[in-house]
Amino acid sequence: MVPSHAAAPVCALVLLCIITFMLGTGRRGLVNLAGAWRHAYDERRATTRDLAARLSSSAEERSIAVRMATLNERTRIARDIHDNVGHLLTRAIMQTEASKVVAQARGETDAAQALSDIGITLQEAMSMMRRSVHDLADDGTDFVTMIEDATQCPSTLKVQVTNGIANAPAPVARCCCALIREALANTVHHSHASHAEVTLRDFPAFWQIVVQDDGGNDSGMPGERRSYEHKRGMGLADIEDRVHALNGTCAFGPHGSGWRVFASIPKAGFTLPSASRA
Template sequence: MRAIGEQALLIAAGLTLALANPSAATMPLTVAGFLVSVAYAGLVEGLAPEHGRWLGYAGAGYAVAAVLFPQWCAFLPLIAYDCARSPAFFDARRWRRIIDRGIGLIWLVPLVVLLMRDGAVDGFAPSVPVIVTAVTLLGNGLGSARVEAHTLRRTLQRTQDRARHDSRIMRIRLSDIDEERARAVRMATLGERTRIAREIHDNVGHLLTRAIMQAQAGKAIADATGAPHASQGYAALGDTLNDAMTMIRRSVHDLEDDGTDFTAQIADAVHSFSGVSSGFSVRLLNGIGAAPAPVARCLATVIRESLSNVVRHSKAKQATVTLRDFPAFWQLVVQDEGPSRHDGPADGGTGRIDSSTAGTDDDIEGLRGMGLSDIETRVRALGGTSLCGPYQGGWRVFVSLPKTRWSQHPSDAMR
């Protein structure tokens, strides 16, 4: 908008100079010069910067015409203004750069010719050539200032955009650093809790167990020798030690549960098999946020055993591990799309068979190996059930662990 306002002022100045001493004979040339200059200004506004060089040539053409038609010099301020604003696409060759810069200043030629005529121009007052020269130089300077202001504004915008971009990147990095620091602190805290629980279990627990056995032995000896008072004392001591053992066991299991990051433990079990063979990937769908430490260890072990079975005895390119948290139980499903590698009955001890060759339940039971037996043993130890077998062309391991025994205190459930 500022450029249009400046152009309007220069057009008004040109009309004022052209009509300062009007002549009927030169009026057509004056009108033609006015129309051509306005058309050129419109081209500069509409076509720049894609056609900067050709606009420069057009401005040079107007300057040449102004030499032939001095009345056109009244509108040279507008031409000089637009020539200064026309973008120049300078060539790498030196001679071409010189030509382009010369074309941008060719409007000086008609001014020199106008001044050399010493006011002998039909339709111009004697002082008009000097005023035209001054206004033209002012218009060119104004156009150069407009270009410089535009360049500085664009540079400022780019600098601000770059600063905002750098600020966003810095905030993202700081957020990542904060998350990593929080994760490291949490892992260190969990590790320390696990270490404390292990030391209590290994040291204090063994000492209390020995003291309980000594109290029971003393009570047995007192009963055998007929010392009822001593027997009662040993019995009371044994009860106290048993209560202490129960409290320590609860504390150890509480620390162990707090020191177990269920999500990280499951993710580690899954991701350890991602990419273990060419083109093989594992997809994890974890709907369990937290679980007791024994449950977490059991599920992680079952996942590792199941994925190991898939890698060794299946041609599947993908396996899916799904964990669901129901109100009464936790559920784990590990499934691959198959097919089996047809390794035969001696299948590495995992019990993996192909669904296309599966017969009766007795056939499947006869092919059970150490891998499936280990899964079943671990699941049964927590009161759960497991089902392993062919499913939809592949193989599925289905595990369900009840929450009933964990509704009590975890240490009581493990006794």
């Protein structure tokens, strides 16, 4: 039997052990609860980020779809006006000229003069319609899409595109696409290249287009590459004409491990299409 004077310390020790055990258990519970809360918080943040990314991607896709639909509709309208209204105006001009000739043959001077004035008005209407159609078609030009289409190569040639030009006037866009198509066609037809790089750069004063392949300087086909360099085949001559028409410079020939086509087009005289018009 424990003496009464020793019972108090023993009870206190037991009580302290119980309290310590309970505090430890409670602390572990709090730690586990805090861990579970942090895990739930992280999962909620991840879900929020994922949802925001999906919403952003969806909004961007919708914006691209709307833009492409708008551009396609503008192109369709321009084509319809050109084909239908242009045809009617052409027929009216021809009928007016024929009637004027008949009036002149009959000596009907006043009628001939009136028909001549009508013909001039119709010619002005035709010129105005053509300018409007060209402007409308140019507004429907999506530079990035045009470049993507131009770099599609139906062969085993792998084409890497680095496009640093977000937008360009329609004449420049058409020139870039023609250059890229012709350069890649030459690579496919006149070399054994397996890889080509298309690089477009937007500098403050000019646009630059470079097409480089790895087909070797002579590509294993004697004379063909050199014939293009010295005799300038029709395709490369067409590239030169297009670039020079825009006051640009063009060069092509062996470079590095293959063949390079290079062009630079100055920005002077061009106005970039505004985003609001797109």
